[in-house]
Amino acid sequence: MTGYFITFEGPDGAGKTTVINEVVKQIQASCKRPILVTREPGGSKIAEKIRQIILDPANTEMNAKTEALLYAASRSQHVSEIIEPALKRGDLVISDRFVDSSLAYQGKGRGLGIKQVQAINDFATGHLQPDLTIFLDLDPRLGLARISRARAGTEDRLEQEKLAFHQEVYAGYQEVNALHPDRVKLVDASQELPQVVAASVKLIASTLPEIFEK
Numbered sequence: 070m071t072g073y074f075i076t077f078e079g080p081d082g083a084g085k086t087t088v089i090n091e092v093v094k095q096i097q098a099s100c101k102r103p104i105l106v107t108r109e110p111g112g113s114k115i116a117e118k119i120r121q122i123i124l125d126p127a128n129t130e131m132n133a134k135t136e137a138l139l140y141a142a143s144r145s146q147h148v149s150e151i152i153e154p155a156l157k158r159g160d161l162v163i164s165d166r167f168v169d170s171s172l173a174y175q176g177k178g179r180g181l182g183i184k185q186v187q188a189i190n191d192f193a194t195g196h197l198q199p200d201l202t203i204f205l206d207l208d209p210r211l212g213l214a215r216i217s218r219a220r221a222g223t224e225d226r227l228e229q230e231k232l233a234f235h236q237e238v239y240a241g242y243q244e245v246n247a248l249h250p251d252r253v254k255l256v257d258a259s260q261e262l263p264q265v266v267a268a269s270v271k272l273i274a275s276t277l278p279e280i281f282e283k
Contacts, residue, residue, distance in 0.1 A: 072102065072156035073277055074197070076167040077269075079205030080239050081228050082212025083258045084265065085165050088205060091266040093163065096273065099281045105155045108165035110140055112147040119143040124225035131226075133179035137186055140171050145193035152197070161280055167199060169245050169253075174227065177241025178234050201276045203269050204246055205258035209235035 077085045089106060097104055110120040122128065123139050131139075144167070155162045168190045176183035213235060216228055246253045254276070256268045274281060 071159040073161045073280055074152065074156060074199045074201075075161065075163045075273065075277075076169070076199040076202045077163070077165055077205065078167070078169045078173075078202055078242065078253075079258060080207055080209050080212045080235060080242070082209075082215040083205035083207040084215070084262070085205055087262065088258075088265055088269060089163055089165055091262065092269050092273070095266065095270050096281070100161060101282055102159060102161040102280050104161045104163065105151075106163050106165075107147070107151055109147060109167060109170065110143040112152075112164070113150040115150070116143040116147045119146075124227060126224070126226045126229055128226060133175060133181055136179065137171060137175035137181055137189065140175065141189045141193040144168070144171075144190065148194045148197055164199075167202075168194065169202060169204075169242070172245045173238045173241035177244065178230075178238040180237075183241065183244060199252060201273065202249070202253045203272055204242065204253050204255050205265065206255045207258040209239045211259060 077089055079085055086108070093104055093106060109116075110123055111117040119139055119142055123131075123136065123143070152162055152164070168187070171186050171190055172183045175181050176186035209232060213228075213232060216224060220228075246255070254272045256265055256272070258265055260268075
């Protein structure tokens with residue numbers, strides 16, 4: 070594959086989608102590659118349908134293993150239909166979440182085990198790894214407060230979980246980040262948006278300088 074793969078991770082409320090949109094605005098003029106922005110769960114027709122099942126607040130009966138397997142199924146379709154073809158074309162692919170989210174949310178948050186969730190995702194993705202992961206670091210309390218202000222009453226099934234769950238997820242991210250120090254780079258997401266965006270752009274430029282015009 071000749072393309073490049075960047076993922077953005079972080080707890081709920083860290084602002085990943087907003088940051089990604091602003092980052093793309095800043096780099097697209099100087100980037101030598103077509104940029105494809107996508108998200109998880111979702112990113113393709115089938116994967117988006119699975120997303121609806123996973124995040125529907127009405128699906129309270131869903132057990133942790135089903136949740137993990139649905140995420141992996143959605144991701145498998147996303148990779149085969151969207152991400153891999155784009156990488157083969159030579160695109161820069163930027164994804165809002167990827168495997169690290171499952172390791173943190175289902176592996177740690179749901180207590181299934183990071184190694185166990187890694188195994189099913191290795192199978193689902195063919196061991197695909199990002200070239201760079203930007204982790205938007207934010208205390209779960211702040212993230213949930215942001216969500217409450219922005220989407221009170223419309224939170225999805227995962228966002229509606231109690232603080233204790235989100236704290237476990239955050240702890241899971243710390244474990245995952247420590248396993249991949251060369252790939253995962255942290256940005257303080259408690260800063261103002263322009264600062265978060267600037268730090269993210271700087272990381273991309275320093276890690277993947279070859280994708281930019283000189």
